[in-house]
Amino acid sequence: MNTVLLQAGGGSDFTSFLPIIGMIAIFYFFFIRPQQRKQKETKKYLQEIKKGEMVVTVGGIHGKIVEVSDTTVLVDVDRGTKLLIEKSSISLEASKRLNDTSEKKDKKEKK
Template sequence: MLISPAYAQAAGGAGGFDIVSILPLILIFVVFYFLLIRPQQKRAKEHKAMIEAVRRGDTIVTGGGMIGKVIRVKEDGVVQVELAEGVRVNIVRGTIAEVRSRGEAGPDEPAKPAASGDGEKKGGMLSRLKK
């Protein structure tokens, strides 16, 4: 062989601890905390408070999308809901996705148009699809 491999090359300057090498990881964690973790904790706290405030007469939406009126709130984490006349079911509080207070749209009332999120007023995707 004309070219011999260099097995004994010295590794240059692999010395001490350098904070600059860890700085990107710290920065990524800070960004994740403020953009993902903190808002999720805030939403979970608001949802827990909303579920604990459920009372008789409230209109709720379950996680499965069923809308009903609360008939009875039991102490063991169960809520009795009337889905239609004479149709009552027991659901676990944790499955409540949304609480609509009295006076808002119920199962037989038409829902109010959403103020935002549809994108119709801003020329969003839904307004373009409807044309």
């Protein structure tokens, strides 16, 4: 009878780690992996940014890109008022929303 209890106790060591392994998998698939995907998308967007695009900075400044360099962009915010900002301060989500709404307005005006 003692041998049966010892064998059952030895197998429970592995099963006690299953919830921990499950939690690690959940964290990876729901937190780490989407964040990595978002970082790759942001990096790609900032590398492909070009002159003439409308952007929004993290601070909420709206403007049109006048000049692009390796790490900075020159943004025209109001009739000749230009700001030199870091590419990393451009908000991907806000810039995409701004460009999507301006494209919709252009399509409506053409009709």
